[in-house]
Amino acid sequence: MDVLVVGAGEIGRWVADTVSADDAPIDASVAFTDRDPTVAADAAADRDARTVDADGDTSHDAVCLAVPMSAVPAAVAAYAPRAERAIVDVSGEMTDAVAAMREHAPDLERASYHPLFAPPRVPGNVAVVVDEAGPTVESLSAAVEAGGNDVFETTADEHDEAMETVQAGAHAAVLAWRLAGEDVREEFHTPVSAALDDVADTVTEGSPAVYAEIQRAFDGADEVAEAAAAIAAADDGAFADLYERARGDREGRDRLE
Template sequence: MHLLVVGAGTMGRWFARSVAPVVDRVTFADEEAAAARAAAAGLEARLADREDSPAVAVDDGGPADVVCVAVPISAVAAVVAEHGPRAERAVVDVSGEMETAVGALRDAAPDCERASFHPLFAPDNEPGNCAVVVDRGGPAVRAVRDALSERGNHVFDTTPAEHDRAMTTVQARAHAAVLAFGLAAESVPEEFHTPVSAPLGGLVANLTGGNPAVYAEIQAAFEGADEVAAAARRIADAAGDPEAFAACYADAGAGGFGADREPGDAADPGDTGSGGPGA
């Protein structure tokens, strides 16, 4: 089975090496020819010691059994339209947005198997959870899915609407909140950090150590930052008003991350129950 990966960045390279055990040929395409050559050389070197490693090359413009689109969210529709028709068996994407992607896959390859995969982790943090929408199943998509599962990933089914709604919280709003803390925080000696501030600092470091263009794409694709800003303003406006702050506290506890907490449970592991919270 010949796999063509369109987009020779971090995610495209990850997908190629993940699916390598179930294909016999991998080719890379990228708008920058040097990136495609580097990806091919990197994968070939990485698989050199494995038996039955697939042949690796740069795209020659011909058809492929499976076409995987691994490009930024904003480019998916155009790239799928260009390269999707080259697929003879299946076309998939790993862009991270599904409503537009699934529609583009369907339009470009109506007679092929189709699936949109979203690994909810950076490649260096594998294994992890991987969402998938199987728009039209078959043996090629199943082989890809099995290959990802064999690496220890939890591949679970979803719908485009459910996925994109979830990304508003777990990506757009989460990233906005973490970056806002990073912008607002001042440097303090390590001894002052609490069970809340220390993990937040770690999240800031993790997020800002990545590629800002990737996070910009997420903010553009999913709403979230405005809601985080409005929530922060509500908390700021409640300063000096115990009742208003208590309402914020209660509403946050009843929200998506507090709904399963039993009444009376500690809201924070550092809360000592005394006049000075440990958080």
Template sequence: MDVLIVGAGAVGRWVATVLDGPVAFADADEDAAVNAAAERSDARAVPLDGDQTFDVVCVAVPMRAATDVIETQADRANRALVDCTGSMEAPLDVMASVAPDLERVSYHPLFAPEHAPGRIAVSTGEGGPTTDALTAAFEAADNELVTVSATEHDEAMRTIQGRTHAAILAFGLAAEEVPDELSTPVFADLEALRDRVTGGTPGVYADIQDVFDGAEAIAAAASQIADADREAFAALYDDAR
């Protein structure tokens, strides 16, 4: 099958590495598509506004652009329309609206591409032989696939990504420079998490906060701790545990 990957960033390029067959890249940044295609002998760059169709269109763009890109690229898919954008409910709803006759699946790699392989969440709107082949390709690349409903996935991501990232970034903002020799194991663990999160791309984490929030819940919890007397603190401590 031939696949069009819309989005020539890290996720789109990673998807291409697990597929067996010709791949085309399209991106708002034409140079990015050309550079991604140059990484494979059986890949090419195509215009984002082209009219060529493919067996599969895989949308791998930032979450903020996912639904718009799905709408504009759906008519280029002959068999299946899938996404790897990070959220599931909104992409699958749009897929069902604009491509009701196609196979439709949302994949979310639960890792940064540089840390592949890993777990991939999978939510199916309408399955079939083409998406089965895609899923098999992800599995063949040593990834563990986890089947989940779109609603369950997005609700879980509010804690797994939204609140987790907000807490780590809040620690990074609140922490002051301290002597290395005074570090404790807990502090060192948090420093390592801060370094991992801030070693990424700010826009990715901004998108996660926009879609899954998290910062308000972390701020509210911090306020509870700040305002608690010893008895209230003990109760909060037990709740956290």
């Protein structure tokens, strides 16, 4: 299988390594393309891969878009003609991605994958919406699973709604805690604050552009701000109610109204 990986960043390189791994259940060759040819060349140099022109007309069995979420619809339109069997993406947003693939690749196998981890922390969970099944998508999913990942199916709506909590909301809460806090001696940290400090270090080790894309793509930050304001303004009774809701009962899983 000849796979064109569009976008030669960390996730694109993870895709290439995954589909071409020695224990992968497919025999895949990889080509990289990127808006920055030097990035594509760097990715290919470290692997048994080649580069192709971003504006070229090469054809490939499968095209995998590893580009920023906001760039997916345009990338689908640009690269769908270069896919012979399947087009997939690994951007992290599914509603617009699936819609674009349906529009521009109606005759191809289509799937949207979301690795729920940064590549340095593989393996992990990988969400997938299979919009048009077929042997190529099945082989790609099998390769991801062979890498030790847990691939689970979802819908675009379910996935994007979940991202409001697990990405946009979580990142906003962690960044706000870090921004609002003061430096303290290590001895003052509690188990809770120490854990938060570790999580904040993890969030801030990446690219701000990636996290900004997430905030633009998904709601969630406003709800975190509203919850923090409610906690700050609560009297003892209201705080106890909020605390019990946060404890984990069914009502506590609902957002504040």
